[in-house]
Amino acid sequence: MFELEESKDIHGFLILNRERFEKELLSVAVNVRDKINEIHLIGNINLLDNAHQLILLVVNQKEKEVMEFAQKEGILWAKHAMTLSFKLEWIRAIRKTFWSFLELFDGMNSVDKKSQEFYAETSTYNELIDSFINNFFISYSTYKDELIEKQRTLVNKLSVPIIPITPDVSILPLIGTIDSNRANVIEEKVLFEVGRLRIKTLIMDLSGIAKMDNDAIELFLKLLNGITMMGSKLIITGLRPEIVSNMMKLNVDFGTKVTTRATLQNALQDYLKIDQLNNNDTLEDLFSKVIQ
Structure with missing residues (x-):
């Protein structure tokens, strides 16, 4: 069992307790954890590094960076034909683990949030994670569509050999x-x-x-x-x-x-x-x- 490091801000808390966060994340993402090495080998995608990068962007409310990161990820997953069900499970696991750590952070700092403050924070963080998901899938499908169109054009050109x-x-x-x-x-x-x-x-x-x-x-x-x-x-x-x-x-x-x-x-x-x-x-x- 890892001892949690204390911090007065959530960004520092997540950095100090990264190892504990990753362990919790892997325990939630049951089907993905056995595929981590395979995904890294196929697409040079480090799921744990990416998960940590995402939650730090979310807590710092970097909306533009979240969208750019999602677009980059979408292209990588499309380019290497990675299984989308793994990505969905991974994002769900990140969200669940993230909220678990927010609760731990508030508990360690004796933070008693009012309902209005709690709901505002929930909405902000969830919107950013949802934005990541949406932009990921838009980027993924756009890349796939462009690839299919390029392949169709190439095949069509080759299929009319005068x-x-x-x-x-x-x-x-x-x-x-x-x-x-x-x-x-x-x-x-x-x-x-x-x-x-x-x-x-x-x-x-x-x-x-x-x-x-x-x-x-x-x-x-x-x-x-x-x-x-x-x-x-x-x-x-x-x-x-x-x-x-x-x-x-x-x-x-x-x-x-x-x-x-x-x-x-x-x-x-x-x-x-x-x-x-x-x-x-x-x-x-x-x-x-x-x-x-």
């Missing part, structure tokens, strides 16, 4: 699933690149497309119309049976605007007059033969 193979001919190999969001991204990127590169013939290979929902098909058809309106010849290769079936249900008719070929190899043979291609060639093989 590859020029001659000054007039480019290939757009698409893979994965095309939903409405991705269809819109593809439309924006493709139309921009067709104009920028002045593509005369675009070979769009769909052999890697696993799924395309009805909304995406309709958006895809708008893209095809847009490409031909810009004066480019469009060749579609590798249409899978299930996608063709969905298109037939929607009464899709390419008409004369679009030429289809069974494989990318067939299209390259037709439009680049290359004879040494075969159906086992990878894209890397195709490009190496094209530039020979």
Whole structure:
């Protein structure tokens, strides 16, 4: 059992009795205490140091510093994907231990607060702790949202790889699933690149497309119309049976605007007059033969 050091002000009391405070805090935060070393290792976050820093900011009523500290903490927890339930339990434990020490401090200094004074103090301290929680979660969610958006933008850019193979001919190999969001991204990127590169013939290979929902098909058809309106010849290769079936249900008719070929190899043979291609060639093989 630690002997409590006396102090005439709460700030000094908390500093002098930090070791006792940490012991009490760990006894309250049952689920977090076993994760302290792991959290420190993963995110270089010292929970005990941070808890002590927070309560000192609270008792000194440093509202701005509390908010800045919370924002910094939120980014750290988001960056390292730390478990939020641990943070919630830790803050609850800090609040409970803090109020326990306020009671001990008043008792040691024979402070008999009037109800009005007690409630004012309670309100001030709780508002600062609540401000920390709110700013922590705002910072956490903002960082996560920005990270997700950056990752989505990166994926979208990488998922529309227009590859020029001659000054007039480019290939757009698409893979994965095309939903409405991705269809819109593809439309924006493709139309921009067709104009920028002045593509005369675009070979769009769909052999890697696993799924395309009805909304995406309709958006895809708008893209095809847009490409031909810009004066480019469009060749579609590798249409899978299930996608063709969905298109037939929607009464899709390419008409004369679009030429289809069974494989990318067939299209390259037709439009680049290359004879040494075969159906086992990878894209890397195709490009190496094209530039020979």
